[in-house]
Amino acid sequence: MSGIVVVGLFEAVDPAAAAARALRALPLPEGDVTTISPMSLPDGAVCRDSRGIGFPKFTLVGWFVGALAGLALALATYLLYPLFTGGKAIVSVPPTLIITYEVAMLGALAGTVIAGFREMRLCRFRTRLIHDPRIQEGKILLCARVSGDEQAKRAIDAMKSAGGIDVRPEEGEL
Amino acid sequence: MNGSDHLSRTDPGALYRELSRSNLPATKRWFLGVGLLAIATLWGIGCFIYQMKTGMGVTGLNRPVMWGSFITSFVFWIGLSHSGTLISAILRLTNATWRAPILRGAEALTAFTLMVGGLFPLIHIGRNWRFYYMIPYPNSRGLWPNLRSPLMWDAVAINTYLLGSLTFLYFGMIPDLAIARDHATGWRKKFYAVLALGFRGTHNEWRRYHIASTIFAILIIPVAVSVHSIVGWDFGMAKVPGWHSTIFAPYFVTGAIFSGIAAVVIVMATLRKVFHLERVLTVVQFENLGKLLCTMSLLWGYFYFSDFLTVWYNRNPEEWEVFRSYAGDYLPLFLVMIGCNFVISFPLLCMRRVRRSIPALSFVSLLVVIGMYAERFLIVVPSLARRNDPFIWHNYVPSWVEFSIMAGALSMFLLLYTIFTKLFPIMAISDIQEHLFHTTDRKIGEVTADSITMPHDTGKGGHG
């Protein structure tokens, strides 16, 4: 959802954590408070990841899709124009296993990539995303999605009193 | 790492400048180097075109030695590609904290050695322009490729591994591209902005990024093992004395990892020198790589001895003639191989002084790379030159065309790598920053040591 997001820069983890605590007490739902940081922070240090992570199952889905594709490839090349080679059976089992395995792994990798990109919500080039390049100086950007000016004002106050720099409301998506 | 030299005492801006020196605008010297590499590559390509137009007879190949330097190079380059998998994947899964500075360089090494190695099957076939017969597509003759052939297993496996490694490389680069985007100006900013795909570093993004990276690491390891097993089976499946050995799959994988680590040492030492990364690529990285190299040297020696012992004990006449040639026409190469891979390297690598000296370790790694090329050659050629029917035994020496193409392949790899280091972050900046974030100084009595924080295991899955 786009809307108003209150952002503030913090020099270190502890003031950011204090500010986040204050924001959650406003009250703001956990999913609306998040950080943008140059390195990953442990889950719960400042904010918590509210959405469950489901994409690993797409690895498995991709694996099975790939396995089926590999099996189909092997069987098709054997059976569509059967030719005797070296006394081996037309449907040779060990090569089929190898090809099935390889394409299955390719499918698993593809499934992980696609699902990962989707879950990380990358490639949103058209939308305006909240960001501050100053985090690369080692700072943490604390973001709080608010509904309405009243909540925005209280969020700004909470962040400022915890030591936030350049606290401001911004339009954009988290 | 002690005192004011500790990286964590560098502010992030300065750290970025230090780690991204390779991305500074290109100098005349850079263009000169790239130009020379491009000329060497073009010479190799020209020789290949000459070979394509004239015929494979411009090589030194003959009957019975139908495979020579091109297949040797193929196996060699694919073997080098196991470097990145080991470093990025295995070290990531085992939480080896020293891996951060070498991640990107090793992954890039994997991607580009695979690209170069994958060219050799196209170079070595007699009718290169008909390579697409090996691709399964519906055609007017209704013909399909023969998936019973190990060469087709090669095609599928190397494709999977190449796509997987490129994905792994790119995915791992996304946070670093975001950092580069935030620091860059001009056309570079747009370039990195597109490639970073809008990654910013939100908490959710980081968590999912770590889980995806872990899954990639888990997936790429079996792929890497299967790729070089399949390359080994090109030989293992054949009715050629000296090739038909059941040990070839693990033997080739071991050799690949061995040569891969040596390549990583050489590449990292070069990057360290050229881009002044002394504070990042420290003795810790090289010593640990040296320990791994030592282990792999021992493993390689173990596999080689096992193979040799079995043939020596059995004295099966067909195989024995091949091994006898190691004491005859192929003695110099055999000595180079044994010396470089084990006899000289292993004792040196056992010495702490060698492992902790970057020039010494680089020298040993160079020996290993040369020794491994000799080993591939000795697998391919003597078995064919001294095969079943003695009446058609014939030796093989690569021709100038083959040497040119080998040199062209090397310069192509260096060219790709150089351009990569110029355009993309060669240091895994986000990984290094994360490692530094978790590392503090801890005073124990009179000694100050590194202390690395690890979150308590909440049982909720890895964070990478």
Place this chain on the structure above:
Amino acid sequence: MNIKWAMAIDLDRCTGCGACVVACVAENNIPVVGEAEAEKGRMMQWLRVARYWDGEYPEAQAVYLPVPCMQCERAPCETVCPVYATYHNEDGLNAMVYNRCVGTRYCANNCPYSVRVFNWFDHTWEKPLDEQLSPDLTTRSRGVMEKCTFCIQRIRRAKETAALEGREIRDGEFVPACVQTCPPGALLFGNMADPHSEIARKLKDPRRFRLMEHLGTEPRVVYLKRQKGAGR
């Protein structure tokens, strides 16, 4: 009637004259590569007469072994071709498809008898030698494998003639060029599935052996051992 082409080579009769090789070259449009290329091990003959020395001087004796393609039942060359350029046809022959070959040379590596040869260059026949080429088969471009086919062009022609005349192929109706030419009559060719053919009888000879039989390729070319005795 089932067809299973087979060849028997009587080593007692082989004198090592090499006429079979010349006949094969003439029949199958095989190029002559010249001395330089031959030195490099690139001779193109599909059939070779291998010579081995038995014993030491002054009792050394030459042993001649003509080696054509064995047309193996379990041909190791067929499984490893990535594009099906070589396969087992209905006559039990190992067929070679020049147009499909991409030149990986894996089949040549996998042939333990080393009977497969590779076209390292394009070949030209200067006038008037080009008039000697047989129109029944192609000349091969560079990059393509080739090997003995048991003169498949003669097999096809005989089959066509027999079909036109509405009969079976008779034993001895045609033979490959090498069999046709062998002066001492060391080579014999026929359909071993035909119980009345000469080769079916010859294949019961107690002198019979196959080359490198332990490799399990099941070759269709059977050799008859040289007998030792007075004057031999």
